Amino acid sequence: MLVIFLAGLACLLLAGMSALVIGKRLRLATWVAVVGVIAGSTLSLVAALQILLGQPAVSARFTWSMPLGNLVIGIDGLSAFFLLPISALSALGAIYGTGYFASHGTSKSSGLPWACYLGLVASMAVVVTAQNALLFILAWETMTLASFFLVIFEHRKTAVRQAGWIYLVATHCGTAFLLVMFLLLGKHAGSLDFDQLAAATPLTGQLAGLLFVFAVIGFGTKAGFIPLHVWLPEAHPVAPSHVSALMSGVMIKTGIYGLIRTLGFLGAPEAWWGILLLGIGLSSGILGVLFALAQHDLKRLLAYHSVENIGIITLGLGAGVLGVALDSAPLAVLGFAGCLWHVLNHALFKGLLFLAAGSVIHATGSAEIDRSGGLSKTMPWTATCFLVGALAISGLPPLNGFASEFLIYYSSLAADLRSTVLDNTLLVIIMGGLALIGGLAAACFTKAFGMVFLGLPRDRLPGVPHEAPFSMLAPMGVLAVSCLAVGLLAPLLLNVLALPVLVCVGGTIEMVSLTLGIVRQPLAAITVTSAVLLSLIGALLFWRQRMLARRVVNSAVTWDCGYDRPSARMQYSGSSFAAPLIKLFGFVLGSRTEYSPITGLFPAASHLATHTPDLYQERLYRPLFMSIARLLKQVRRLQHGKLQVYVLYIVISLLALLLWEMR
């Protein structure tokens, strides 16, 4: 099993190196890289599926020259589950990317981007299989750097470099917390091997709480918890689309993986951990979708939706942790199951949406929602794929998003917490919160799909819209079909969840399977309803077709209340569509409007611009980093390039050390 996985890893690394070496020969490098990714992903997918279908967990231990522990790598249920989206999405992304790196490259070599892509895939696979903290951190850093170089792929543009810096700084601030956390854990357990960390004597309550907060900050930065999300809306839009898909679809989930893994080292969780996670989930979910609604750029909108979905995932995670803390098996099992399943589902539909958005940008040269329109006529397949993704991300049946959200909803219904107040609070957070998030997500995706693909083009676009080539459509098609399949096969997929959930909640596999069993019948009923619904839609369409077949069917202009010169510019735009919601939630969004009002009897041209910057970056991080920069400016006085003064520094420090020693 592990041999298969390691062979896959070797494939990835080998292909990455080869691509780097033969980078000048574009086609060959691309071929080597794509074949490498597909081979590597297939092998790790096989290994992961074998574990998930009941083979025992495996691990291998190698000695290395690093202190505190060995090089341990292994696959258990949780690792295997996270390997599924990583393998699937990276292979599909690579196929999609074949055309991209060649046509958009600014340098003559496509070797470096491919090497980074393969490095990213390999490091993600190692992150979720490393069983030693040092190996984990090394893979984590490789993952960060590989994705950083991919984000700044179009580094000639200032905005891209700026976004890259924000990403690099944010993610390293997060890693700093992780380093401290792992060092403290390792000091306590005397080893950095994960099995030793888990087996160590329980931490004291305060230390465990502190380490939990560190883990939330460290992993939350990668995952995109509000207010640690600032890098997402910067980095995702500027990266190549298949890289955005990979980063948003699976890379940020390694933060969730790390958090779940770390929970295993901290001993029995306390109730406030779960409540903290629920709060983070609720605020990330609601604020994420609200900021998404306010965006004018399609990929930025999708990036904020990642924050929203991480919020939904964290709601499930919080429910699970609360369930473990309060000893409520249904809440714990269903919460974690919903969390993990949404991780997989989000990878599928967000990957799909980013790839479809990439096709739109590829074809039109613009990601501005307010300028586009009517693309479903020229790009019908892309439009269909985007529609499937939009329905899935809005959590609508019969697609996969509904199944995982149903599990999280149901966890709060099935919770048998003995405290009524806590029970009701949980219901309000999950029922009310998820319902609001779902409603707003539907609003946001009717906007995204409706404005980009329906109606008429609102403005002249840089490119001539055309359907994407087959190499881009095929991965999208696979993802769209998977979204539908995972939604319809939900009751069967429940079995796959038992092992990963077992790693999260502990106990016995029988208990977990039994508890998961309580949603099997509802999920089966949902599948039946969905199947009947689809056939009913088919039947009604057929009936309608028959009715209209022998009647007069005319084509005319859109009804515009008798106005005889309708123009495409009069259509509702994305901004106007979202305006009432933005106004209603203006107090948390801080949108700005620039408007030069119409004056006089014969008014000249006027303009209106709305802009919703990220509130946290504007109000929190920019002032913070500005003041740090001001403070550090004082230190700069020490550095002025005068050699004799530097010699003086050396003399002074030597003297000081001498005095210290002679004390």
Place this chain on the structure above:
Amino acid sequence: MNYLAFSAPLSALVLAPFLQSVINRTKATLAGRQGQPLLQPYHDLWKLLRKGAVYSSVTTVIFRLGPTVSLATGIMALFLLPLGGFPAPLAFAGDFLLLAYLLGLGRFFTVLAALDTGSSFEGMGASREVLFSSLAEPALLLALATLCRLTDASSLSAMLAGVNQDLWLGTLPALLIVICTLGVVLLAENCRIPVDDPTTHLELTMIHEVMVLDHSGPDLAFNNYGATLKLWVFSAILAGLVMPLWQALGLPPWLAFGAGMLTVAIAIGVTESVMARLRMDRVPKLLLSASLLATLALFLQQR
């Protein structure tokens, strides 16, 4: 499988337009008019089904799909809905979530069909629809979750079966608040006054009606019938809640349910007659207070 269970959705399919007639007749009576014949909605549907269609040249397949999907989701919702003591053909734990999301799916396509026309009026209606429905959703689910806890059940059929005279006496405040919340959600989701005016003559002030301006013929029939079914779904839940009051008068369950439906329809008619429409920016406040009320009910239900 119990074939009798299918009587509930089938009777709903037949009777749903009649509910519309009762509301119209109530409004007419209160306004001192004679009102349209009680079978008028059926005539309208029949007339539309026999017509041809006109499509805007801007539209795509999404526009043609919209009414069909919203009708199909409405019909599926009926299969999850218990009716006067008869459990639904499909009853399972958490089915009310599926019901809410099915209606959401229908709405998603109605909104997309509106945006497909490229008309600014229909865009405006769509924008308002998503605003109000996204705020109504939490109120609906919180009210139903409260009902879950009140009756210790988690499927719609079991929940409504659990609402009886004892529950009315035992948890009167919580139950009344749930009824109020669901009433507000009904008015908002079905575009009734004070949220939306289904009979207004000005496109600028409409919400649901303006979204379907461009539909014609069978498409319009599908759409209107779908809207009628949606109204039936919400009314049936409310009727199930007020049923025990009629049962207390000695009516058998099915008759008590019918009386409950009439009560709801007349209440809607009266509300529409005595109230003016709210200003657009007041509606979110109404819906947010409905959510808050539902939260209050949830905390009140400790038995």
